[in-house]
Structure formats: C-alpha cells, structure tokens
Amino acid sequence: MKSFFTAFGFFTVFGVGLVSHLGAASAGDSRLEQLSKITKTMAVVEKYYVDDLNFTDISNKTISGLLSNLDAHSSYLDERAFKDMQIATSGEFGGLGITIGMKDGAVSVIAPIDDTPAAKAGIKAGDVILRIDGQSTIGMSIDDAVNKMRGKPKTGVDITIVRKGEKKPLEFHIIRDTIKVQSVSAKLVPSENILYLRVSTFDANVEKKARELIEKNKGVRGIVLDLRNNPGGLLNQAVGLTNLFVSDGVIVSQKGRDESNNEAHKADPKKKVTDLPLAVLINEGSASASEIVSGALQDFKRAVIIGQKSFGKGSVQVVMPVDDKEAIRLTVARYYLPSGRTIQAVGVEPDVVVYAGKVPNEENNLTLKESDLKAHLQSELEKVEGKKESKNDDKNIITAAQIYEDIQLKTAIDSVKIIEKISQKGGQK
Template identity: 60%
Template sequence: MKKTRLMTLGFVATLIGATFALSTNLNAQTGVSEESRLSALAKFTKVLGTVEQYYVDDITFNEIITKSIEGLLSNLDAHSGFLDQKKFKDMKVQTDGEFGGLGITVGMRDGALTVIAPIEDTPADKAGLKSGDIVLRIDEQSTLNMTIDEAVGLMRGKPQTDIVLTIVREGEAKPLTFKITRDIIKINSVYTKTFENENLLYLRITSFDKNVVEKTKEALSKHRSVNGIIMDLRNNPGGLLDQAVNLTDLFVSEGIIVSQKGRVKGEDQDYTASKRTTITNVPMVVLLNGGSASASEIVGGALQDHKRAIVVGEKTFGKGSVQVILPVGNEEALRLTIARYYLPSGRTIQAVGVTPDIIVHPGNVPAPETDYSIKENDLKLHLTSELEKLAAEQKMAPKKKTDESVISAKQLYGDIQLKSAVDIVKVLSITKPKH
C-alpha cells in the first residue's frame, strides 16, 4: 500500500509539475510568485495523498481527482462544471438531437435551484410550472447542494416516464407537488400572429435555437406593411448567442449590440450591427419578464439601449455570463465561465437583469365591476317578437371558426402586458415621422 501511495504521489507531482510549467506565463499577469504557486500545489498534493490513505471508504485515485475537479468548478460559479463521460454524452444529445425531458430551464438564484422558464407547449408548461418557482425536491431527492448538471440529469429521462417535482412558490402557504410525464421536447421557436382590427404584428420567440433569424426574416417578409411590431420574449430562457445578435441586427442598423469581456483581453469581442442586414424600422415594443434570460436579455437590452424599442413587462432573470465547453480528452470536458456580456451602454446583465422602460405586472385588463346599461329589452315596449326572431336566426347561423393566427380583442384583454404593448406601439406609429 505504501509503495502504491508513493507511486501515486509521484504521479501527482509529475502532473502538477507539468501544470506548473504550462501556467508560468500567467504569473506576470496575475502577480502570483512562483514560490506561492509551488506552496499551494504542494498543499494540494498533500491533501490528495491524505484522502487516498485515510478516507473511510476505498476510493480510487481517479475518483479523487474527478471529485477534486468537480469541487473546484462547482465552487467557481453556478454555471461552470465538470462533464464526465456520461454528462458529456448527454450534452451532445441535447445539442444535436431529441431527448426526453420536461421542457424546463433552471438556474441558481441565491443558492436555490430556480425555474428560469418553462418552454412553451412542453410538459412543464402544461403542468403549470412558472418562472421563479424553486425546485425543492426531484422525486424524493432534495435539491439542497445539488448542481444544475445533477438536477438536469435527474429531470431528463425516457419519454412517457413520470417525475414528481416539489415546488416552493411565492404566495403559496405550502409546497406544491407536480407529477409530470416526460416527452420528446420539440420547440416551435418562432411564430407570428396579427391583431383583430389592428395592423400590427405579434412576433413570439420562445427560445433561441439555430432557426430563429431565418424564421423571423420569413415572418417579416410576409408582413411588410404593418405599422408596428410587438416582440414577445417572455419566458424565453435564451439559447445561441449568434441568433440573438443577428436577430437584433434585423432591427438596428449600426453600433454595438453586445460586448463579451473576460479576464483574457484577447478573448474580448464586440458584436456590431450592420446597415445592410436591417430589414425594418417600424415602431417596436419588446415584452420581457422574470423568465427572460441570457439571449433574450441581450436582445431586449440592446434594443432598449439603442432606443429602438420600448421594453414592457417585468425585470429579467439576470443571466449574462459566457460559458464554453473545453474538451479534456475525447470523453470528458469542462464547462467554464470565461466572460460576461455587456449591453451597448456598458451595463452588465449578470445578476442584474434588464429593467423595462414601463413595468407592467401580468394579469387581466381591469374592467368595470358591472356592465349594466339600459337596453331596448329593458323598456316596457320592447319588441319581444323581434328579439325572439333574432335569437332564432343566431341559433341557426353556423358558428364562425376561430382563426388561430389572429389575437382577438377578448384574448388581448386577458393579457394586460400585451394590451399595454399594443397601446404603446400604436402611439409610436402615430407619432413616428413619416418618410
């Protein structure tokens, strides 16, 4: 055992020596002396050897190293992590193909596993999960000290299998329990509607997948003559950065859209708008809420900073950091936070979010408690026979089929945020100078 341990520690020393040699060029940048770096690495070597020798259970050296890496990355921030063979494979499945899941995006807020947003028309959405819900348990397993990767791994599974989430929700006296059946997650990322009696376009973007920009271009080409656009990014958890940048570029003709700034200055980057890609300059309103995160915050914040759109709704989630996947061999990888996003004005999104120009909380449009008014049939001499005749005709008339591509006045009055957006964009279209 002693000989094995000495050989192991010798390997560690060799590994650390190689690491030290590769990282000496950072000493000048960080101000860390070689002596202090060697001292820290010697401490780490000693801890590894002590754990291997004295820990109560038999644990392999490879497991010790893996746990060390996991501990390091999980303590950096909520979004960094170590992807072992299984997690790395799962990530590829999520990126490249279909998978069984709930259709829910989660993040860490104040140390608690929190729902950023349920994705529209997925099992989580249909079950009634909401942005801001805190996940207390997944099946019978507590989420206390659980990483995001572990939580996602538990929630993902074979389609048509059940999972039980225990949720803490603001305003509820006790935890809520949701039994949800996993399904193949297919997302319709972009769709459009028009409004009853209004020449306005409703552009709904549910997530930023690889098709967002092309689908938006198609939608705008079909509705060139509209007087205004309402872009709905509520409960949009984000996605691909290039899609967020290129979507904004359709509406902004010049200037910075978003900046990426990190510790390594050579990796800093500004993403800018181009006049040749701008499609329309009609008045716009962007809808955001607490479920809007990452890419949707970039779009809303950039359009707000450029005075290109009025932002309406609620403060966003505040996820403005950049993660990259750095392979470690062929089957493992690091997911590491390397930078933060900054909006054109220089403000950060991370842990701050985007505050709307006009804050509107969700709900119905307030209506009078009674719609009482004097009508013909309240008069003594009302035409009873005519009313009966009219009722019979209405009963016989075929029912009109609901047009799913049009938002009716009734639907509009059921969403005060959307109604506010319509009113604002109408004012903007009236006051906008005509060219």
C-alpha cells in the same frame, strides 16, 4: 471503551498531522506547493474516507468542486453530462421542458419552454426546485438536477416546488416527453393590424425564421416581440435578431480577463429589415440571449421594453474538452450592452413595468368586433357538429378575448399604436 479511545486518539493524531501538512503547504505561494497541498489532500481522502473511493472518483470530485465554487454556471461535465449537453443542443431530447439556473444558492426555474410538459403542468419562471423524485436539491449542481429531470419519454418525475406567494410547497408529477422546440412563431392581431412575434428560445434558426415572418407581414403597422420566459441560447442568433431592427452600432460586447475572449458584435446595415414601431415583452424568465436583445434595443432607443425585470444572466461560458469524453464548462467573460452596462446579476429593467394578469374590467377598452364573435360561434358550432376546426384561424391570429387575458400584451399593443402616432406627427413637422 478501549476501541473508542483508540479511534478517538487516531483521529486526534491524524487531525494534527493533516493540519500540520496543509498549514505548511499554505504558507508558500508557489504553484508547486499549492499543487502538493491538493495531491496530499486527495491522498488522505483516498486512504481514510469512510467509503471506498478510487482515485479517479476523487479527481473528478475535486475538479467538480473547484468549478462549482467559481460561479453558478461553471461546471465539470463527466462523460454522461457531456453527452447530455450534446443531445440538448441538437434541439430534441427527452425531458420536462424547463431551463434551470442557480439563483441565491437554489436550483431555480429560469423559464418553462412553450408547449412542453413543464409548461402544461403549471411550472413557472422563478419557481425554486426543492426536491426531484424525493431527493433534496440542496447542494445539488445544475448538471445533476438536469440529469435527474431528463429521461426517457413517457416516464414520470416528481418535482417539489417552492413558489413566491404560496404558503406550502407545491407537488407536481410530470410525464417526460420528447422536447421539440419551436423557437419562432407569429400571429396577427387583426383588430389592430399588428404582428405578434414570439421567440421562445434562441436556436440556430431564429434570425432566419424571424426575418421571413417580418418580410411576409410587411403591411402591418407595428411589431410586438415577445421574449417572456425565453431562457436564451445562441449568442449569434441574439445578435442576428437585434440586427433585423437596427442598422449600426455595437449590439453586444464581451470582455474577460483573457483578451482572446474579448469580442464586439456589430450590426450589419444590410441585415436590417424594418423600421416599424416595436414593443418588446420581458419577464423574470427572460435570460441571457433574450436580455441581450431587449437590452440592446432599449439602449438604441429602438423599442419600448414592457413587463417585469429580467433574470440577470450576462456571463459567457465556453465548453472546453478535457478529453474525448469529458469537458469543463467555464465562465470566461461578461456581456456588455451598447451603453456599456452589464446584465450579470442586474437584468434589464423594463421601460414600462407591468405585472402579469388580466386586463382589469374598469380599464378594459377593448372592443369585441362582430367578426370575433362570429369566429367564436362558428368554432363552437363546429365542435357540436363534430366538424374539424379551422386550425389556421386559431394559430395565426390573436383575438380580443386573448388580449384581455394578458395585460402585458395589451400594454405592448397600445405602445406600438402610440409609437406609430408619435412617428407620424414627427414626420408631419
């Protein structure tokens, strides 16, 4: 009993003393007094916290806490996190293949990357990550969550997901793999002579690859640009991709409190490559750079935007090294579209709202052509006979059957056809 009251008395006296010291410090507004408050608090933690912490640990946690409380995207990068970030931006790393962010205080999936373990396992944009290998993500930083999911290829990780519309959490056991991202790909919709251009992420080669694919398919009647589940990437590539479709105007600007972070990115008339009718697909997994592209094309009235409201990530982060091994990621500005509107926490509203799913039978006016049936039958015959399938046909075209499975894509294709007809009528006047 004596020891209990001694301990209780100690904490009472200690608590009063601490309040007294902190209260005195907070009374003043000077930087020196506030810095003194921080150092005093750190010293108290070092001396009295239940577990042994050295001053370096306390300092790192102090910086981490400061940055994580600013917004969902600012963070402290210790030596390991700094290395992981450098590996991730190289375009190849071991992991699951998802981009995550903080939404409504929860670690959420922005989008799974195409053809990665996460996408194949069934992880979807909007999923909330509840646990990673049994550890709760409540209070976990984005960087910590990323580090726990990343790892050596062929190793497993257990993910518990909360998904809208599901009564119970979903459990996934996913095997990590080396993530190699194919940022740009193209297929032809032969029945309509429309180019389907898929951009899954904005790496350093997006503008160049997209330009090559558009120029290679100049004979098409229009383009469907698919930015669904595209979590973003490099700003200059978002500007470059948009510039392929527009010749002038400010594509995006960024504004911050420090004027040195203010910048306007204008279109270069020499970089435009096409005036073809354009439809852009977005969904809740379209974020950052993909929102800049879709939002800018919408403001320029250059494309019809189809699908679902985008994620709403329109802030600018820069990585500032603290020393050779550590850095901070800090939000320094917000993006603004040509009309002056912001993306941050708002997202891009599509011109035509279409939810994911199949084309309803009663509205399905697709016509299966004999060539489609022949291709399907030939593929099945080759499987039976043990012959190699024609990979070119499978990879380079979209069949009517595939369109039937994707009502958003079907709507985009129809929109391109309507835009073409409107433009033809306008030219006849």
